[in-house]
Amino acid sequence: MFSIARSELTQIFRNRAVLITSLIMPVAAAAFFIRFRETFGQIGSLGYVGAVIVFTIAAFSLYATTVTTLAARRQDLFLKRLRSTAASDASILTGLVLPVTVISAVQVGVILGVFAVLSDGPADVPLLVLGVVATFVMMLALGLATAGITNSPEHAQVTSLPLSLGVVAVTSWVGITGTQDLTLLKRLLPGGAATELIVNAWNGGAPLGDSLVLLAPTLAWVVVAVALALRMFRWEPRH
Amino acid sequence: MTTTPAIDIDRLNITYGDFHAVKNLSFQVEQGELYALLGTNGAGKTSTLEVVEGHRKASSGTVRVLGKSPGDRRAVRPRMGIMLQESGFSPDLTVAESIRLIGRLSGRTDSERRVLGVVDLTGKADTRVSQLSGGEKRRLDFATAVYGRPELIFLDEPTTGLDIQSRDALWDAVEQLRHDGSTVVLTTHYLEEAQQRADRIGLMHRGTFRHEGTVAELTRTLPAAIQFSLPPGAPAPLVQAGPGPDGSYLIETFELQSDLKQLLDWAHAHEVELLGLSAAPTRLDDVFRAIDAEPVPAAPAA
Numbered sequence: 001m002f003s004i005a006r007s008e009l010t011q012i013f014r015n016r017a018v019l020i021t022s023l024i025m026p027v028a029a030a031a032f033f034i035r036f037r038e039t040f041g042q043i044g045s046l047g048y049v050g051a052v053i054v055f056t057i058a059a060f061s062l063y064a065t066t067v068t069t070l071a072a073r074r075q076d077l078f079l080k081r082l083r084s085t086a087a088s089d090a091s092i093l094t095g096l097v098l099p100v101t102v103i104s105a106v107q108v109g110v111i112l113g114v115f116a117v118l119s120d121g122p123a124d125v126p127l128l129v130l131g132v133v134a135t136f137v138m139m140l141a142l143g144l145a146t147a148g149i150t151n152s153p154e155h156a157q158v159t160s161l162p163l164s165l166g167v168v169a170v171t172s173w174v175g176i177t178g179t180q181d182l183t184l185l186k187r188l189l190p191g192g193a194a195t196e197l198i199v200n201a202w203n204g205g206a207p208l209g210d211s212l213v214l215l216a217p218t219l220a221w222v223v224v225a226v227a228l229a230l231r232m233f234r235w236e237p238r239h
Numbered sequence: 240m241t242t243t244p245a246i247d248i249d250r251l252n253i254t255y256g257d258f259h260a261v262k263n264l265s266f267q268v269e270q271g272e273l274y275a276l277l278g279t280n281g282a283g284k285t286s287t288l289e290v291v292e293g294h295r296k297a298s299s300g301t302v303r304v305l306g307k308s309p310g311d312r313r314a315v316r317p318r319m320g321i322m323l324q325e326s327g328f329s330p331d332l333t334v335a336e337s338i339r340l341i342g343r344l345s346g347r348t349d350s351e352r353r354v355l356g357v358v359d360l361t362g363k364a365d366t367r368v369s370q371l372s373g374g375e376k377r378r379l380d381f382a383t384a385v386y387g388r389p390e391l392i393f394l395d396e397p398t399t400g401l402d403i404q405s406r407d408a409l410w411d412a413v414e415q416l417r418h419d420g421s422t423v424v425l426t427t428h429y430l431e432e433a434q435q436r437a438d439r440i441g442l443m444h445r446g447t448f449r450h451e452g453t454v455a456e457l458t459r460t461l462p463a464a465i466q467f468s469l470p471p472g473a474p475a476p477l478v479q480a481g482p483g484p485d486g487s488y489l490i491e492t493f494e495l496q497s498d499l500k501q502l503l504d505w506a507h508a509h510e511v512e513l514l515g516l517s518a519a520p521t522r523l524d525d526v527f528r529a530i531d532a533e534p535v536p537a538a539p540a541a
Contacts, residue, residue: 003339003340003343003344004340004344007329007332007336007340010331010332010336011329011331011332014331014367015331073329076327076328076329076330077323077325077326077327078327078328078329079327080294080323080327081323081326081327081328081341081383082341082344083294084292084294084316084321084323084327084341085312085316085341085344085345085346086312086313086316086317086344086345086346087312087344088312088313236294
C-alpha cells in the first residue's frame with residue numbers, strides 16, 4: 001500500500017497539469033476567501049468562509065484530482081498492472097488515493113489554521129474536524145464513483161465539474177442564506193448538512209444536539225457515496 | 240507421486256451477455272511445460288488467459304492455478320509472473336521505479352539490476368516510461384514478469400514489436416527460466432515461435448479447442464507438400480494432379496519420404512530437371528489455415 005502511495009505521489013508531482021489545476025488553484029481560491037474574509041463574513045458569516053474553504057479543497061484538490069488520476073491510471077492500464085500483483089484491491093485503492101488525501105488534509109489544516117489566527121478561531125474544534133472528515137470521505141467515495149464513468153483524464157474535466165461546482169454552490173447557498181427556510185431541502189442536498197455543521201462549529205452558539213442531528217444526513221451521504229463507488233468504479237477500460 | 244498440474248481447467252465457460260466466448264474448455268498445463276495457447280482472432284484465448292490470471296471471473300467451470308483459485312491473489316500471485324498484452328505502466332514513472340514498484344508488489348524478491356540486465360534496459364533505468372519505444376516497453380513488461388524468477392510465467396504475445404536481437408534475448412531468458420523449472424504459458428501470433436518453443440499447443444477456434452497436442456501431433460493431421468515445375472518439353476510425371484495455372488506441380492502427401500524418392504527416381508530416369516523443387520512437412524501456419532475449412536466438431540457432452 002505504501003509503495004503504491006509513494007509511486008502515486010511521484011506521479012502527481014511529475015504531472016504539472018494535475019499539480020496546477022487540482023492542487024494549486026484551490027489554494028489560490030482559499031487565499032482569496034481569506035483575503036476578503038470580512039466581506040464574506042458580512043455576506044454570510046466567518047463560519048461560511050471556513051465551510052467554503054473546506055469544500056473548495058474537498059471538491060477540487062481531493063475530488064477532481066481523484067477522478068483525474070484514477071481515470072489516467074485506468075486508461076494507461078496501470079490499474080490492471082497493479083491488479084496483476086499480489087496486492088489486494090483495497091490496498092491498491094487506498095495506496096492510490098492516500099497521497100491526494102494527505103495533501104488535501106494538509107491544505108485544509110494549514111489554510112484553516114491561518115484563517116483561525118486571522119479571525120476568531122473555530123468555537124468547536126472536534127466538531128469542525130468531524131465535519132471535515134465526513135466531507136472528505138463523501139467526496140473521496142464520490143470521486144471513485146465518478147472515475148467509473150470517466151474514460152480519460154481529459155474527460156474528467158467534464159465529468160467532475162457538476163459535482164465539484166454543485167457542492168461548492170450548495171455550500172454557498174446554505175452558508176449565506178442559512179437554513180431557516182427550505183430547511184429540509186438544504187440539509188438533504190449533498191454537502192448541505194455538512195456545511196451547516198462546519199458553520200456551527202466555527203461560529204459556535206448552536207446547541208451541540210442540533211449539530212449532531214446534522215450528522216445524520218452527512219453520514220447518509222457518506223453511505224450513498226460509498227455505495228455508488230462500489231457500484232460504479234471500474235478497474236479496466238471499456239473495450 | 241503425482242504432481243499437481245500448474246494449471247488445471249475443467250469445463251470453463253465465459254460469456255459476455257449473449258456471446259459465448261469460451262465453451263466447455265478443459266485442459267491442463269503440467270509443471271515445467273511450455274504451453275502455447277494459440278487461436279484465430281476472437282477465438283477466446285485472451286478471455287481464457289484472463290480467467291487463469293485472475294483478471295476475470297469464469298461464468299462456469301473450475302480453474303486451479305498451482306493448485307489454488309486464481310482469485311486468491313495473496314497465495315497465487317507471488318508464484319506467478321504476468322506479461323500483459325498491453326503493458327500498463329505509468330508514463331510518469333521511470334523504468335527503475337516501475338520495476339521496483341511492481342516487483343515489490345509481486346511479493347517476490349530480486350535485484351533490480353539483475354532484471355534490468357536480463358532485458359538489456361540497464362542504460363534506460365532512469366528514463367521515463369513515456370520515452371520508451373514499443374519494443375522497450377515490451378521488455379520492461381517481460382522484466383516485471385520474470386522478477387524474482389516465478390515458477391509460473393504468462394507471456395501474452397511477448398515478442399510483438401521486438402527486433403530480432405531482443406527476441407532472441409527474450410527466448411534465451413525464457414530457456415534459462417525453464418532450465419530452472421519454471422512453467423510457461425504463451426500466446427503468440429508468430430507461429431514459428433510456438434512451433435520451435437512449445438512442448439504442447441492448444442489451438443482455439445470459436446471458444447473451443449480445435450486441436451490440442453504436441454507440434455508433431457498437430458502437423459501430422461495435415462499432409463506435407465512437394466512442389467516443383469518442369470522445363471518445357473519434359474515428359475509428364477506420374478502424379479495424379481496436373482500442373483497449376485502457373486505450370487507448377489503440388490503434391491500433397493502423408494508419405495513425404497517415399498513419394499519424394501519416387502519423384503526423384505522418375506526425374507533421374509527421364510533426365511528431367513525439377514525446377515524450384517521444395518519438399519516440406521506441414522507447418523503450423525497450414526494447420527491454422529485449415530481451421531476454417533474444417534467442419535465444426537460436435538460439442539463434447541458436458
